[in-house]
Amino acid sequence: MAFSSVPAPCPPRLALGSFIEDYANRVDVVTFDEDARAFRPDPSLSFDHPYPPTKLMFHPKPLPNSPSSLLASSGEFLRLWQLNHHGDSSPKVELRAILNNSKSSEFCAPLTSFDWNDAEPRRIGTSSIDTTCTVWDIERGAIETQLIAHDKEVYDIAWGEAGVFASVSADGSVRIFDLRDKEHSTIVYESPRPDTPLLRLAWNKTDLRYMATILMDSNRVVIVDIRSPAVPVAELQRHRASVNAVAWAPQAARHICSAGDDGQALIWEVPASGAAVPPDGIDPALVYTAGAEINQLQWSAAHPDWIGIAFANKVQLLRV
Amino acid sequence: MAAGAGNPEELPKKHLRKQLAATVRNIQWSYAIFWSISTRQQGVLAWSDGYYNGDIKTRKTTQPLEFKADQIALQRSEQLRELYESLLAGDNEQQSTRPSASLSPEDLTGTEWLPGKALASNQQIWLSNAQFADSKLFSRSLLAKTVVCIPFMGGVLELGTTELVLEDPALLQQITTSFWDLPISVCSEQSISSPPLAEKDEDILCPNLDHEIVDTMVLEDHHLMADCLAPLESGPAAIPFGIHSYAHDEENDLIQDKAEEPHTNICEELKIGSSDDSSNECCANQQANDSFTIEGLNGTSQAQNGQLMNDEISNSLHGSLNSNDCISQSFVNPQRFLSCPAGERIKNHVLDSLQEGDYMKLISLDLDGEESHYIKTLAAILMNSKQLTEIPCFPSGSRESSFVVWRRSLNTPKPLSTISQRLLKKILVDTVWMHGGWPLKPQEEDGPHNKVGKSEGDDANASHVLSERRRREKLNEKFLVLRSLVPFVNKVDKASILGDTIEYLKELERRVEELESCRGLGDPEPSGRRMHPDIAERTSDNYGNKKIANGTKPCANKRKAHDIDEAGVEHHCVLSKDGPADVIVTVIEKEVLLELLCPWRECLLLEIIDAISNLHLDPLSVQSSTVDNNLAVTIKAKFKGSVVASPGMIKRTLQRVVELAIIISMQHSSKLLWL
Numbered sequence: 001m002a003f004s005s006v007p008a009p010c011p012p013r014l015a016l017g018s019f020i021e022d023y024a025n026r027v028d029v030v031t032f033d034e035d036a037r038a039f040r041p042d043p044s045l046s047f048d049h050p051y052p053p054t055k056l057m058f059h060p061k062p063l064p065n066s067p068s069s070l071l072a073s074s075g076e077f078l079r080l081w082q083l084n085h086h087g088d089s090s091p092k093v094e095l096r097a098i099l100n101n102s103k104s105s106e107f108c109a110p111l112t113s114f115d116w117n118d119a120e121p122r123r124i125g126t127s128s129i130d131t132t133c134t135v136w137d138i139e140r141g142a143i144e145t146q147l148i149a150h151d152k153e154v155y156d157i158a159w160g161e162a163g164v165f166a167s168v169s170a171d172g173s174v175r176i177f178d179l180r181d182k183e184h185s186t187i188v189y190e191s192p193r194p195d196t197p198l199l200r201l202a203w204n205k206t207d208l209r210y211m212a213t214i215l216m217d218s219n220r221v222v223i224v225d226i227r228s229p230a231v232p233v234a235e236l237q238r239h240r241a242s243v244n245a246v247a248w249a250p251q252a253a254r255h256i257c258s259a260g261d262d263g264q265a266l267i268w269e270v271p272a273s274g275a276a277v278p279p280d281g282i283d284p285a286l287v288y289t290a291g292a293e294i295n296q297l298q299w300s301a302a303h304p305d306w307i308g309i310a311f312a313n314k315v316q317l318l319r320v
Numbered sequence: 321m322a323a324g325a326g327n328p329e330e331l332p333k334k335h336l337r338k339q340l341a342a343t344v345r346n347i348q349w350s351y352a353i354f355w356s357i358s359t360r361q362q363g364v365l366a367w368s369d370g371y372y373n374g375d376i377k378t379r380k381t382t383q384p385l386e387f388k389a390d391q392i393a394l395q396r397s398e399q400l401r402e403l404y405e406s407l408l409a410g411d412n413e414q415q416s417t418r419p420s421a422s423l424s425p426e427d428l429t430g431t432e433w434l435p436g437k438a439l440a441s442n443q444q445i446w447l448s449n450a451q452f453a454d455s456k457l458f459s460r461s462l463l464a465k466t467v468v469c470i471p472f473m474g475g476v477l478e479l480g481t482t483e484l485v486l487e488d489p490a491l492l493q494q495i496t497t498s499f500w501d502l503p504i505s506v507c508s509e510q511s512i513s514s515p516p517l518a519e520k521d522e523d524i525l526c527p528n529l530d531h532e533i534v535d536t537m538v539l540e541d542h543h544l545m546a547d548c549l550a551p552l553e554s555g556p557a558a559i560p561f562g563i564h565s566y567a568h569d570e571e572n573d574l575i576q577d578k579a580e581e582p583h584t585n586i587c588e589e590l591k592i593g594s595s596d597d598s599s600n601e602c603c604a605n606q607q608a609n610d611s612f613t614i615e616g617l618n619g620t621s622q623a624q625n626g627q628l629m630n631d632e633i634s635n636s637l638h639g640s641l642n643s644n645d646c647i648s649q650s651f652v653n654p655q656r657f658l659s660c661p662a663g664e665r666i667k668n669h670v671l672d673s674l675q676e677g678d679y680m681k682l683i684s685l686d687l688d689g690e691e692s693h694y695i696k697t698l699a700a701i702l703m704n705s706k707q708l709t710e711i712p713c714f715p716s717g718s719r720e721s722s723f724v725v726w727r728r729s730l731n732t733p734k735p736l737s738t739i740s741q742r743l744l745k746k747i748l749v750d751t752v753w754m755h756g757g758w759p760l761k762p763q764e765e766d767g768p769h770n771k772v773g774k775s776e777g778d779d780a781n782a783s784h785v786l787s788e789r790r791r792r793e794k795l796n797e798k799f800l801v802l803r804s805l806v807p808f809v810n811k812v813d814k815a816s817i818l819g820d821t822i823e824y825l826k827e828l829e830r831r832v833e834e835l836e837s838c839r840g841l842g843d844p845e846p847s848g849r850r851m852h853p854d855i856a857e858r859t860s861d862n863y864g865n866k867k868i869a870n871g872t873k874p875c876a877n878k879r880k881a882h883d884i885d886e887a888g889v890e891h892h893c894v895l896s897k898d899g900p901a902d903v904i905v906t907v908i909e910k911e912v913l914l915e916l917l918c919p920w921r922e923c924l925l926l927e928i929i930d931a932i933s934n935l936h937l938d939p940l941s942v943q944s945s946t947v948d949n950n951l952a953v954t955i956k957a958k959f960k961g962s963v964v965a966s967p968g969m970i971k972r973t974l975q976r977v978v979e980l981a982i983i984i985s986m987q988h989s990s991k992l993l994w995l
Contacts, residue, residue: 054748112748129748155748161701178697186694199744208701217741227698238726242741261741267723286723295743318722 016056016315025052027073029083039315045083047095051075054111060118060301070096072138074111078126080138097141112155118205119162129153133167135179147182149175158203158211160226168198168213174224189224189232191215202246205301207253210270214243214258221246221258223270236268237281245297251304255285259294265309265318288318807913807956903974905967912937912967916953916974920946921981925953931977932957935965 016028029045052075059070071081078099109130117123122139133149136142150169157167163179172191178184188211191198197216204210210233211224219239222232241261249255254272259265266284288309296310307318803817806824811817902917916928925944932939937957944953959965965973
């Protein structure tokens, strides 16, 4: 399941997408009731989604009292959905836009991931397997720019700043792109064995120096400092099996959580720069063991003491 | 004195003047003059700026006081400057020289006179090189009753008043502080008072930084702030080198905020702005913050692009890149200020040297020129990043947590699935096949993809192009084969090949039908044969360029007819007896297909070709073979020119040729017999 946490001040809501290898999938939005410690799905806020959504994300900076919130999903296209909280007259979920970046009508490259720019919420960057990254201006519904980012498929994208994003791809590199200077990109890290794909990327939004990435079939989480490219700050190696997802703490600068196939979610504290790294690696601070391999992990930005994990066909919210 | 007054930047000058004005007004003295170190002469102070706050009483300037007092005062300041210039030229003794300027000393009132003595006194101060907080009071009857000269910011600030004021160090301090603090000002200045830089010496300031400091410090109006803001905002973008410390701050926002918010709020904000790792022990005022350094130096950024890296590096003073990002900058409230008068100066020079040290470090970090793009990016990221409070992530034991503390000895379960990262890979990799049109094979992440009909092959990577090309080649190959199977296909474009094939197939089917019916009826072959030209011609009417290939089929049919139809065989035999050839001519517009079966004779082929060319036919291809003393020829020919011979004519011609050939050969042989 792919899901996201919503940065809403009110009780946390999660959008959960199903992963059925078929055309028909659904996205459910559930609310978590903190007091009752229970999920309350909202049936009217459940909608069909063609193909499994590879990522879901709510609008990072919603207006405080707006009646509706925007949810974006990526599949074969980037879709924007508007969820209306109140009001019975209007439909609860409407598809606001389908953003299709293919030039021909026949094919589109499926999107592997996308990221909503916190600093400039009208920008969404998408990554796709046709090696390009597309930056959308969702207010105009048009492409701002499209870059050929890598030599191979791009697997993840993350914004750092209003005009800067980074992406990882199957060619094993993390590259930073600056929209002001589209001709150049900088490789910040490359996987040690060439052509080991890097599957996911997370940019620490509180401390933009750090990024975390995970390699394919590897139990390591690589922390990279963007000021010193090519040499990772740390490699977190305490997982017993390969890592599936990473997420930085939304408000603390040095905490990161990772989850993997060993069914564990580990919270680590990345050492401050300049501090010595113990020779046998950094130990995580906290651990949670789930019953099955954890496939997805999200650290809620609005409720920083909740982490959501998805394993098997369950979703759990963990309190930190 | 262009040296002093003609500063490269207009802005600082105005600022200075306004500062002076404000200061003087503040303490209600008569005038304030700032003397700065002359760039012209060694050891001489030059007039920097002045402001007069008193009455104007010379006869030269009997202007109505409709001008604002400011303007008048400024004007007067100008005049004073001129006077001073002249005085200086005259080597500054009080009444030694007679200036030829517009003003003569006597013109000035007691309050206005700008004495060489003051200059002298300044010089004295200057020459004695004390550079200490010094002040002198003069009581002179001619002059302002009190003149205070304060060494200040690398120059001397002179203030004068008509009243007799006793020496008052407190006043001095107040002056110096109030110099910076402007009544209208919305922002406070900063001083960097980081511990390692602790020094109380006020005036070791690089002179060339004076103006910049002045620049930044005086943010009195919105205008000024706007001016400052503009260079500041472009500053970060112009910084060529990245920030190698945690040079975060919302400095731009901060400054803009200042415009709107009251003073105190700013201080609070900045206090809140948390720092980073190692600065926790600093006092409340401290923020890991170099914004004002940047601000300060940005004013010169346009002038001194080269040294821009200095500012952000100022944070990384202590060698390691960010071991100490804590250059605390305490925002100075006027209320709070008096505690450390010396602290308010920006220790720019110290920073300067440190910056340069770090500059070297930067260079040693192997950043070559090509990385400048990245560095710009880094600068952008790190400058604009907002600094958030570090909320402690784990309140220890205050609430229940789902997590437990990690211990190495914890027995963790082995991987539960044989395929690692199964779902993740599925999301990333296998979604491909789910979308229509993509190939179904499970794709290796690092293998080339086979994309069917992807029109974005140009954009995709090279492997897509290759596979696309392969596909195309396969198709082309098959088209070629088809073309060779279907006669009469002379055009190479795929559409026509396909079209011709279709027609050929239809034709064949028709013929099969006929033959089957023929077989049943026992129709002689000639009828079949006769049909061919008709068919050919008919078809040529109906289907423009499309060729209906009768091809070798007629021959084959003929032969079949031999087998099946006795009449055909007889015919054939008859033909061979008579000598004429078995000729089938198919004409489609300008193209002709000739099939000839005849007894073989020497040079027969040449004759045939000759005859054909006489018919204005251009042979394109000739297939001939001799089987059982029979010559079978298939000729594809094209009419050259506009003359088109009818099939019948061609046939007759050919038959004649064959007959002729036979006759000749028979004659030959008979001649031989005769001989």
